[in-house]
Amino acid sequence: MVKGVRFRDHQVVGDILELAARYCDEGADELVFYDITASPQNRTVDRSWIARVARVLDIPFCVAGGIRSVVEAEEVLNAGAEKVSVNSPALTEPALVDALAKRFGSQCVVVGIDSQTVGDEFEVYQFTGDPQRTRGTRRRTLDWVREVQDRGAGEIVLNCMASDGVRQGYDLRQLRAVRPVCHVPLVASGGAGTPEHFVAVFAEANVDGALAASVFHTGAIDIGELKRYLSGNHVEMRA
Amino acid sequence: MTTDVAIIANGGANIASLRIALDRLGASSELTSDPAALRRAPRVILPGVGAAADAMDRLRALNLVELIRTLPQPVLGICLGMQLLFESSEEGETSCLGVIPARVRKFPTRDGLPVPHMGWNRLTPRCQSPLLRGLDDAPHMYFVHSYAAPVGPSTLATSEYGAEFSAVVQCRNFLGTQFHPERSSRAGSRVLANFLELQ
Numbered sequence: 327m328v329k330g331v332r333f334r335d336h337q338v339v340g341d342i343l344e345l346a347a348r349y350c351d352e353g354a355d356e357l358v359f360y361d362i363t364a365s366p367q368n369r370t371v372d373r374s375w376i377a378r379v380a381r382v383l384d385i386p387f388c389v390a391g392g393i394r395s396v397v398e399a400e401e402v403l404n405a406g407a408e409k410v411s412v413n414s415p416a417l418t419e420p421a422l423v424d425a426l427a428k429r430f431g432s433q434c435v436v437v438g439i440d441s442q443t444v445g446d447e448f449e450v451y452q453f454t455g456d457p458q459r460t461r462g463t464r465r466r467t468l469d470w471v472r473e474v475q476d477r478g479a480g481e482i483v484l485n486c487m488a489s490d491g492v493r494q495g496y497d498l499r500q501l502r503a504v505r506p507v508c509h510v511p512l513v514a515s516g517g518a519g520t521p522e523h524f525v526a527v528f529a530e531a532n533v534d535g536a537l538a539a540s541v542f543h544t545g546a547i548d549i550g551e552l553k554r555y556l557s558g559n560h561v562e563m564r565a
Numbered sequence: 566m567t568t569d570v571a572i573i574a575n576g577g578a579n580i581a582s583l584r585i586a587l588d589r590l591g592a593s594s595e596l597t598s599d600p601a602a603l604r605r606a607p608r609v610i611l612p613g614v615g616a617a618a619d620a621m622d623r624l625r626a627l628n629l630v631e632l633i634r635t636l637p638q639p640v641l642g643i644c645l646g647m648q649l650l651f652e653s654s655e656e657g658e659t660s661c662l663g664v665i666p667a668r669v670r671k672f673p674t675r676d677g678l679p680v681p682h683m684g685w686n687r688l689t690p691r692c693q694s695p696l697l698r699g700l701d702d703a704p705h706m707y708f709v710h711s712y713a714a715p716v717g718p719s720t721l722a723t724s725e726y727g728a729e730f731s732a733v734v735q736c737r738n739f740l741g742t743q744f745h746p747e748r749s750s751r752a753g754s755r756v757l758a759n760f761l762e763l764q
Binding site: 405 | 582586616
């Protein structure tokens with residue numbers, strides 16, 4: 327299980343540390359920190375918080391948000407993150423994925439993909455952190471999934487935009503379409519509302535991880551209880 | 566004053582979490598490639614993120630291969646660091662440190678299992694070991710790897726991903742974990758604490 331923590335400015339770092347420690351304590355297997363406004367505003371994440379987060383966590387964590395170069399990724403990893411996740415910058419400059427994989431190994435390189443159904447196809451979207459700048463890329467999602475793997479991505483987080491935040495369940499149709507072409511770990515994102523949604527995404531879309539944010543932030547789902555429920559429903563995971 | 570652990574500086578970027586984990590256990594650590602510092606450290610950790618051939622090239626360039634092979638104190642290889650203890654690796658077709666006579670191979674991609682193997686997986690201990698003291702039965706540890714070492718006489722614990730592989734190894738004073746103890750929550754911390762108690 328993976329979860330996202332969204333935040334926009336460093337005034338909330340105190341809360342982030344507290345939240346990170348709490349989730350870690352409750353049994354989260356990995357944390358993902360998104361600075362979703364980094365790419366649209368053409369700035370990179372403020373990194374002073376990463377080292378502080380690293381101090382309170384003894385599980386892996388990934389940092390996403392406006393990482394546009396090997397140097398920037400190296401700073402994030404040196405501060406204690408396990409992985410970096412790239413999304414919009416990889417669409418602008420796909421060779422970034424190759425460069426990151428070559429320097430740090432594929433296991434450090436996550437590619438986030440924001441995707442939605444357009445007609446009969448799935449299309450990749452860019453700059454989704456800012457509604458004013460969000461745009462379709464005309465890239466077909468399945469093609470992009472294949473390409474980033476060829477370039478060295480070690481994990482793909484597929485954020486199904488239509489499901490995001492509405493808590494009606496993961497986009498099983500889209501995830502099932504992506505799974506056969508994704509030979510690296512695939513993490514589902516967007517749509518978790520109930521424990522049953524988690525069971526369904528593992529059982530029916532055969533994903534390697536499920537990411538959720540709002541249900542944990544609001545306390546709608548307790549991580550410990552969720553994990554017990556999943557274990558009882560044939561999803562093997564760390565207790 | 567000497568530090569508790571010398572971490573071999575081998576160009577990897579992911580050292581921070583290891584140092585923090587040691588710090589949490591009250592152990593001081595020093596990141597170094599200085600032969601004298603490595604020789605006098607009470608314990609040595611060989612970390613490793615990246616590719617085997619690159620890592621061996623760097624160790625050769627630093628002139629550390631023979632030195633590491635002959636260290637008498639407890640040495641812990643983590644992840645790629647564990648794989649480097651073996652004779653050779655299929656990753657970049659490189660010879661390694663040759664402490665353990667076996668070859669590290671790529672995970673078979675048949676069975677449709679995603680590679681790298683990334684996530685929490687159970688350990689199955691095969692024998693008693695000071696390194697594994699105090700752990701629950703079959704604890705979950707955090708793994709990230711595309712290559713794996715076969716099960717053999719040096720295997721202290723196995724894990725399974727498509728096939729069984731070595732998750733913890735020991736040969737004399739050389740120990741290795743395929744998982745990342747520094748990112749494996751309380752169970753991983755226990756393994757590091759056990760390592761720090763080895764003489």
